[in-house]
Each structure stands twice: as C-alpha cells, then as structure tokens.
Amino acid sequence: MGQEASPIRVLLVDDDAHIRMVIAQELMADPRTLLVGQAASVREGRKAIKQHEFDVLLVDLNLGDGEAFELLEFFRSFRPSAQAVVISVMENDEQVMRAFELGAAGFVGKNSWFGNYAQAVLQVANGGASITPNLARRLLQRFDRTNAAESKRRKPDDADRLSAREKEILRMVASGYTSIEVGSRLFISSMTVNTHLRNIYRKLQVRTRAQAVRFASLRGLF
Incomplete structure (x- = not known):
C-alpha cells in the first residue's frame, strides 16, 4: 500500500x-x-x-x-x-x-x-x-517474565511454529528496529519483513506488535 x-x-x-x-x-x-x-x-x-x-x-x-x-x-x-x-x-x-x-x-x-x-x-x-527504539526498550523492560498465566493460555508448541528467520525478525522488531532497518540488516526488502511480521502475528494469534513482543518475551525467544 x-x-x-x-x-x-x-x-x-x-x-x-x-x-x-x-x-x-x-x-x-x-x-x-x-x-x-x-x-x-x-x-x-x-x-x-x-x-x-x-x-x-x-x-x-x-x-x-x-x-x-x-x-x-x-x-x-x-x-x-x-x-x-x-x-x-x-x-x-x-x-x-x-x-x-x-x-x-x-x-x-x-x-x-x-x-x-x-x-x-x-x-x-x-x-x-x-515505534522509537528507546521506547521499545523501555516497554520491553516492563514485561513480566514471571506471568505464567498468560503463556499457559497458548499451546506448548506456539513458539516452535516460528521459523528461525521469523524469530530473528521478532527479536529485531522487539529491539525497536523499523521494517526498513530490519530489511537492511538482513539484506531483504521491507515488504518481505512485513510479510514475515504478518505471519508471526498469525502464528502467535496476536494482533499487535506489543502482544507479539510480550509473548516472545514470556517464552524466552530473546
């Protein structure tokens, strides 16, 4: 678009x-x-x-x-x-x-x-x-890694559904990198990054960046 x-x-x-x-x-x-x-x-x-x-x-x-x-x-x-x-x-x-x-x-x-x-x-x-990198880092620090109740609502293999590349992109997004910056570092287009993000949201059954990052944080993906 x-x-x-x-x-x-x-x-x-x-x-x-x-x-x-x-x-x-x-x-x-x-x-x-x-x-x-x-x-x-x-x-x-x-x-x-x-x-x-x-x-x-x-x-x-x-x-x-x-x-x-x-x-x-x-x-x-x-x-x-x-x-x-x-x-x-x-x-x-x-x-x-x-x-x-x-x-x-x-x-x-x-x-x-x-x-x-x-x-x-x-x-x-x-x-x-x-989202700005500084704000992304601050918000990540607020996630409660001990909140097992939320992670238990997910199936045990939810995190395993992500490919190695998707986990890599999710870690970079959680650090505050934009789609363009992620693409530049991985030598792929920003459109490809966004496609991966949509797949991540679908696989984790989340709707927003914050929800995806929170889930990944609780599961120790980064």
Whole structure:
C-alpha cells in the first residue's frame, strides 16, 4: 500500500490546530499518503470515523475532551481493517502500552523530525509497526517474565511454529528496529519483513506488535 496511484488514506485527530496543520502539510506533501479528514476532539473523532473511509487513524493520545483510548476502542467497530498510530509530546510508558494493547500499531513523538508521520503511516499500513527504539526498550523492560498465566493460555508448541528467520525478525522488531532497518540488516526488502511480521502475528494469534513482543518475551525467544 502507498503508491501514488493509490495513496494510503489517513484520518487525523488532534486538538492542537498548529500540530494538525504541520502533520496535514507533511501528509499532503507525500504523494503516497492522502489526508481524508481531520477532527479536534473525541466527539468530532467519533463522527469522522463514521463518515470517512480510511486506512490509518493518526490520533493524539491526549485530546481536549478525553483520551485517544476511547477512539481506539470505537474505531475498530467501524473500520476493523484500519490501523492506528498514536502521537504525543511525551513518551508516557503507561499510556503508550495501553494504546498498543488496544490495537495501536505505532507511536510517533510530536518532536519527531519531518517525514516521520508519513513514514509511520506507510509502515503500519503495510503490516509493520512504528515505534522509537528507546521506547521499545523501555516497554520491553516492563514485561513480566514471571506471568505464567498468560503463556499457559497458548499451546506448548506456539513458539516452535516460528521459523528461525521469523524469530530473528521478532527479536529485531522487539529491539525497536523499523521494517526498513530490519530489511537492511538482513539484506531483504521491507515488504518481505512485513510479510514475515504478518505471519508471526498469525502464528502467535496476536494482533499487535506489543502482544507479539510480550509473548516472545514470556517464552524466552530473546
């Protein structure tokens, strides 16, 4: 996804008018992304989610009348095939973790350099994930390796279903590498990396990067 002839459709929700303008300009400047709608609150976001067809929801964690969590839960009912990327000034581990558990596939800091918003949209739309390496490492440290209850819900051979290459990619993703960076290190294309990621999600019966990394951590895969 993300060709000029068929750009990725993005719905943007942020209560800061200036930030919305900056992100909107970046998305419109990239021919691979198309901004189809904007909203400034949870209430407006709910309406926009119903009205617009989109591939990626780009949403601020803290909105004027609530938090992004409400929209992350809401949009799944109307756009189950769409992906979500959260944005925030602060990398609050608790908030970001909850966003991932609700199905978000990426995080972008508002102080990111130009080009990060469009890149994050392209990554998640193509089955990858977008997260800063520092945040990925911090979140990994929060996983409870002693939580046997969760791992017991899985079949004993779940981890064995992953190929050596899939385990290698999962370890790199858990360390915070993007699909492009993983591909560069393994001498494969980012599209091939994303295909492996989709297979990993399917085999582990998870929906998000955070869930896959948590499972792999509990099983000692890295």
